[in-house]
Amino acid sequence: MSAYVISEVGEVRDAAAFEAYRTIAAKAIAAYGGRYLIRGGAANVVEGVPPPKTIIVVEFATMNRLREWYASPEYAEALKLRQDAFDRRLIFVEGLSPA
Template identity: 45%
Template sequence: MAAYLIADVDVTDAATFDEYKREVPATEARHGGRYLARGGATQVLEGDWDPHRLVIVEFPDMGALTAWYDSPEYERLKEIRFRSARTRIIAIEGMPPGSR
């Protein structure tokens, strides 16, 4: 069952964050990740929320998502992200096929 990484990214150092943006897609792809949304326009429809740069990445399953997030190749990029942005990240499991 697919799993989704949802991140709200508040970039504080754009030059440093550019390095992260250049390198992270290949690491996600190696774990089956693909972007569904990446920094596009947002519109709050309800609630008290001021999203920044929203990103949604689909992975084949939660195991692939967490394997990517905990991987040595992503560990270095996390450090770059920690220095250049404030983020909130969640992982959510998708619905089983046919249950929609």
């Protein structure tokens, strides 16, 4: 069953570190079979509070593979940059079971 990472990016504090994070994270995501479904496209609020500044959705084949990516040494390098570069909320979500 597919699994998804939803990243809600808030304030970017360091634009250069944010871009470096994006580059490293994209390589790590690809190495673990992830694929971007949404990467910062325009968002319109229809109901509720304003959205974060950027929304990213990445699909992985399974929740196990998603967790392997998140705990990987490749992604650890990106996480070091993230701490000072920007604020975010990160959510892991399981997809629907095949019918």
